[in-house]
Amino acid sequence: MIRLEHVRKTYGDSVAVDDLSFEVPEGDVCVLIGPSGCGKTTTLRMINRLIESSGGLIEVQGRDITGVRPEQLRRHIGYVIQSVGLFPHLTVADNIATVPRLLGWDDARIKPRVSELLELVGLDPGEYARTYPRQLSGGEAQRVGVARALAADPPVLLMDEPFGAVDPLNRERLQAEFARIQRELRKTVIFVTHDVDEAIRLADRIALMRDGRLEQYDTPETLLDHPASKFVHDFMGADRALKRLGRVSVAKVMRTDLETARLSDAGDLDRSACGERRFVYLVDSLGDLRGWVDCLDLDAGHSAENAMTLIDWREASVRPDATLKEALSGMLGLGFRSIAVTDRGRLVGEVTLTAIEAIMNESDTHLADPVKPLEDGELPSRPTDARPDHPAGDPDA
């Protein structure tokens, strides 16, 4: 838990943070957002005392931070920054081991922990542990940055625009992975960003700041639907309905009872294969999506060959951990009212525009809590059988 009470930061006569009070409950993600210079990064850095506050009270896990030595405090707070800041002279494994070493863990404890963390962030320990930061891509580097922050299992995580320097495609993947990790670990997180979509996607609560003051502190839905001021309304943007789709993962609304056929049998398909559906999805022997047959074309008397479209799943499908906003964007790009859902190529479901519309009409309460949209039995990283006629949801792998 993190609690700020009447926190101030002044530099001479100028006020960077003014009378800031809010509380982040255990296990929640609080996103600090606002225009440049609003004091969000200053606020974040006051919590681990990289900047000393000029007044007020800051409590982390129930303890006043001014009563703890700054080094001691920071070793128990994970810290992730936009520029990552990996130590270039150390291997990935040694980078991750930084805080455990500062805390005096022995190597027998550190080594398995490093492997565990690399797996958690989706990097193969065998391949990455001995490499140096300069050999990593931007996305890989930030995965290592997150692993390093989590190394000593701190209850609290401070993240300063962690995905801000990554290209948009990788940013969405990192966001999805962070959501998965957070669902698993339930850290208390303060996350600074200037990207409203990122805030809406990841936050349990958003603290919107302006000129060092808190404008509104509430759930993303409330900020979207009941902005406390014109500033909040304008900052959150006009496309509120669309933004709310950024709160819901594809896995939550996709349907898995699809009509599928083997690609090798596609030539023999006729109208009876379609059932009630528009598309019969074509998969290969591994269950990977290769294309579809459009039943409207079959109805119009075309042969199966002519009704068939072959695609690359990377371009014509979305991942289960993508948001409905991404799915909608994909549909618009393809020009269809539905889009296939694939997990690393394997066909697992389909999202339709109808389902998205239904979600948009639902009340806010059903949409809360975006980082935990899955129910029991849909836990992450569990491989499922690749049976094309029974695609199963495995949204997190």
Next chain:
Amino acid sequence: MRTAPSARRVDRVAAMGAAVALAGCTLLPFAEFRVNRIASGTAQPLGAAGVAGFALLALAAVALALAFAPPGRIRSLSMLLAGAALLAMTPWTLGEAAVRLQVGADSIARVSVGAGGWLAFVGGAIVWFAGSRGTSPGVRLFAALAVLAALVMSVSAGGVGQLSLAREYGGQAERFWTLVRQHFVLSGSGLGLGALIGIPLGVAASRNRAVRDATLAVVGVIQTVPSLALLGLLVAPLSAAGFRGIGATPAIIALTLYALLPIVRNTYVGLDGVSPAALDAGRGMGMSPMQLLLRVEAPLALPLVLEGLRAAAVMVIGIAAVTAFVGAGGLGILVFQGWGQQADDLTLLGAVPMVMLAVAADVSIRALAAVAVSPGIREVHQ
């Protein structure tokens, strides 16, 4: 990237080295014959060395051919070997020439190294360097040791002892080694004290802007004072402080002052170049200022600090020659006496070991860097 130079079809560096060696063997006097120590010499061609001379010529030709051979590991290794052989063969061949030329001559007659002999040696070094670029550091180290061993063997076995330089040495071996030791102690003290003072100054400069401006200005000004002038300037304050203005004390002070600039500047630049993100991350993870310095900043600044030490070492070894003027001893004495007596051999007896000291310092600090600098920040070598 390592394969880039050897992937070129013709190795131009090796070709140039071999051409230099060939030119030395054929166009210029390989050795010089003088009737006594200070007489002017008569040029002697490579043929004066007999069979050994033709062997050396053949070796230079082989090295040239190798430069045009198909690129690859084999060619690099062969060039390394050819270069090493040239380096070892040249002194041996010179020794042979000395033995043959002195048969029947007066006992005070001398045979010294001619321009061609020097060129053959330099060409060998270039070919060796060209070959070393395409090989791994381990092979390079092994090859360097092999050259050293071959040199020692050719010097101790052949007629090298008959060359005028060797005879000059033979005449004053004891004094020579005293001077070498003095030179080593003078430059070693200057470098050691320079590092002891310069590295903390560089750290302080990276911490505080005022300290940085003052420090860099002062060490910069010191560097612009000519070495003889500095030694002269030190006399008065040292005398006032109760020290002698001549001898080893002013010499070591001067050498320390000269060593400061590259050490302070490189330490400062190295620390200043550490990425702010790495510092922020280190601090944010709970490193104390000392832990940050030792675990993050020092290893990242190390390549530049070592480069500063290397530059300082080479410079100090050179300036230590001048300190002979204030009675600090060292190899400078041989050089200056040689000039005074117009005895070139004596001058060389001082100059050649100085060059070897400088090269040894350079090579050993580079070797230290190769071991001590993390592979994560090592520059990719050609």
